[in-house]
Amino acid sequence: xxxxxxxxxxxxxxxxxxxxxxxxxxxxxxxxxxxxxxxxxxxxxxxxxxxxxxxxxxxxxxxxxxxxxxxxxxxxxxxxxxxxxxxxxxxxxxxxxxxxxxxxxxxxxxxxxxxxxxxxxxxxxxxxxxxxxxxxxxxxxxxxxxxxxxxxxxxxxxxxxxxxxxxxxxxxxxxxxxxxxxxxxxxxxxxxxxxxxxxxxxxxxxxxxxx
Amino acid sequence: xxxxxxxxxxxxxxxxxxxxxxxxxxxxxxxxxxxxxxxxxxxxxxxxxxxxxxxxxxxxxxxxxxxxxxxxxxxxxxxxxxxxxxxxxxxxxxxxxxxxxxxxxxxxxxxxxxxxxxxxxxxxxxxxxxxxxxxxxxxxxxxxxxxxxxxxxxxxxxxxxxxxxxxxxxxxxxxxxxxxxxxxxxxxxxxxxxxxxxxxxxxxxxxxxxxxxxxxxxxxxxxxxxxxxxxxxxxxxxxxxxxxxxxxxxxxxxxxxxxxxxxxxxxxxxxxxxxxxxxxxxxxxxxxxxxxxxxxxxxxxxxxxxxxxxxxxxxxxxxxxxxxxxxxxxxxxxxxxxxxxxxxxxxxxxxxxxxxxxxxxxxxxxxxxxxxxxxxxxx
Numbered sequence: 001x002x003x004x005x006x007x008x009x010x011x012x013x014x015x016x017x018x019x020x021x022x023x024x025x026x027x028x029x030x031x032x033x034x035x036x037x038x039x040x041x042x043x044x045x046x047x048x049x050x051x052x053x054x055x056x057x058x059x060x061x062x063x064x065x066x067x068x069x070x071x072x073x074x075x076x077x078x079x080x081x082x083x084x085x086x087x088x089x090x091x092x093x094x095x096x097x098x099x100x101x102x103x104x105x106x107x108x109x110x111x112x113x114x115x116x117x118x119x120x121x122x123x124x125x126x127x128x129x130x131x132x133x134x135x136x137x138x139x140x141x142x143x144x145x146x147x148x149x150x151x152x153x154x155x156x157x158x159x160x161x162x163x164x165x166x167x168x169x170x171x172x173x174x175x176x177x178x179x180x181x182x183x184x185x186x187x188x189x190x191x192x193x194x195x196x197x198x199x200x201x202x203x204x205x206x207x208x209x210x211x
Numbered sequence: 212x213x214x215x216x217x218x219x220x221x222x223x224x225x226x227x228x229x230x231x232x233x234x235x236x237x238x239x240x241x242x243x244x245x246x247x248x249x250x251x252x253x254x255x256x257x258x259x260x261x262x263x264x265x266x267x268x269x270x271x272x273x274x275x276x277x278x279x280x281x282x283x284x285x286x287x288x289x290x291x292x293x294x295x296x297x298x299x300x301x302x303x304x305x306x307x308x309x310x311x312x313x314x315x316x317x318x319x320x321x322x323x324x325x326x327x328x329x330x331x332x333x334x335x336x337x338x339x340x341x342x343x344x345x346x347x348x349x350x351x352x353x354x355x356x357x358x359x360x361x362x363x364x365x366x367x368x369x370x371x372x373x374x375x376x377x378x379x380x381x382x383x384x385x386x387x388x389x390x391x392x393x394x395x396x397x398x399x400x401x402x403x404x405x406x407x408x409x410x411x412x413x414x415x416x417x418x419x420x421x422x423x424x425x426x427x428x429x430x431x432x433x434x435x436x437x438x439x440x441x442x443x444x445x446x447x448x449x450x451x452x453x454x455x456x457x458x459x460x461x462x463x464x465x466x467x468x469x470x471x472x473x474x475x476x477x478x479x480x481x482x483x484x485x486x487x488x489x490x491x492x493x494x495x496x497x498x499x500x501x502x503x504x505x506x507x508x509x510x511x512x513x514x515x516x517x518x519x520x521x522x523x524x525x526x527x528x529x530x531x532x533x534x535x536x537x538x539x540x541x542x543x544x545x546x547x548x549x550x551x552x553x554x555x556x557x558x559x560x561x562x563x564x565x566x567x568x569x570x571x572x573x574x575x576x577x578x579x580x581x582x583x584x585x586x587x588x589x590x
Contacts, residue, residue, distance in 0.1 A: 059448050101316070104391070
């Protein structure tokens with residue numbers, strides 16, 4: 001069994017997107033459990049991908065192909081997941097704030113969180129504060145992730161946090177933030193629950209916030 | 212004794228020798244320049260009143276009032292190709308499209324592509340695609356005359372400004388294909404990635420060849436750009452750059468070198484220190500914007516590459532200029548002069564576009580300090 005898990009992990013880490021579906025099907029035929037394939041296969045593989053990216057061993061293209069490979073593998077398991085639902089690690093809402101359309105960082109974070117077993121709802125870019133508040137109200141996520149790539153849009157993060165407070169929602173959700181100009185000092189000053197400097201840190205942080 | 216002209220100053224600096232003073236530029240063009248709001252504030256603070264506004268779609272100043280340039284003692288003047296209506300065609304949904312077929316939306320202070328026309332294309336589709344026309348005569352009307360006039364009648368260093376929508380062989384490919392799709396192409400569909408960049412390079416090469424046929428003998432600097440990364444670092448490994456992207460960039464740079472003796476001023480976002488040797492090899496003479504960071508540390512850059520490439524930019528806008536006092540601004544300028552100016556090969560300019568919230572007084576202080584403290588030898 002461990003041989004299959006090894007090969008699945010290797011396929012994701014190396015971005016072998018052409019092999020992953022066959023590997024998954026074979027592993028299932030060998031009666032390896034869906035839960036194992038996810039928790040001991042796909043999720044640790046994406047952790048490795050995140051570490052490789054943070055360490056500068058791989059770059060954005062490799063990260064995207066690994067994420068695509070993971071998604072392809074997950075797609076094979078999806079019909080079975082619906083039959084025997086595995087508990088999601090938690091629901092995460094993620095958005096790039098109003099005035100900002102940068103999204104590749106946010107998209108990488110979303111992919112990594114999905115790979116780590118979170119349910120991710122991506123609100124997109126240039127998202128007005130009213131919509132974020134509304135979605136927090138209706139979807140009741142455990143975590144809200146906010147991205148701002150410009151020093152001019154960073155203040156919008158503060159606006160969102162204040163709006164959550166005014167609407168009595170601040171206590172109901174953990175807020176984590178990221179983006180090139182964002183740092184721990186800024187996170188503290190706006191009252192966020194944490195900040196991550198890259199997609200790998202975002203996953204670690206999300207797990208910590210859920211613990 | 213006759214003083215040195217701006218042009219002499221710039222030519223000496225770009226030959227990696229120390230002229231009388233560090234040359235000063237307002238920015239490199241649309242990527243690192245100044246937004247309309249702080250430009251207007253500065254004009255007013257200088258007592259010149261409200262200026263005529265000629266700006267790019269995202270609100271960055273495209274043409275400067277001559278009094279502004281003289282008062283700040285800018286050593287450069289620019290020539291540019293003419294725009295055509297097809298550069299910016301308004302669409303009913305509030306976006307605008309360009310000649311590549313890319314659609315853009317203005318969001319806040321930036322303009323971003325929201326429609327990538329080649330996102331699902333195959334290599335065959337590229338053969339049939341309607342590429343923009345690099346021979347469009349409207350772009351070149353009066354350009355040679357303007358360049359010749361500025362060359363022969365002023366003592367400034369003349370720059371051939373980057374034409375509209377020539378963001379670079381990689382960057383335009385990304386806009387056409389979509390960032391995620393293109394980055395994945397670099398691994399899973401290299402044939403497409405390279406074919407797309409080849410077509411994009413064809414346009415850049417042909418347009419710049421026409422441009423330099425017109426102005427090549429009348430300019431000191433030619434401006435190009437291509438973003439190889441973001442603040443955290445390069446988008447791709449050096450190996451991948453060398454294998455797939457560099458050949459196209461090399462072809463483009465070589466085409467420019469074949470038409471002019473002017474120096475190539477190349478803008479690239481990102482902490483791309485590991486790529487600089489390769490950029491030097493393909494013909495980049497001046498690197499912009501030199502945004503100071505741990506990964507792009509000015510003293511390390513000067514040590515590793517000084518004498519082989521010139522630096523344009525270096526004055527950080529995020530901290531001192533945006534929220535600092537005059538003393539903070541002076542300190543920032545003096546620090547970068549000490550780090551980058553010795554030995555020549557440095558043109559002082561802002562390291563990011565000057566944002567709307569920067570006070571006019573800080574901008575004036577930046578350029579005054581640059582002039583006052585920029586005399587060689589730098590202490």
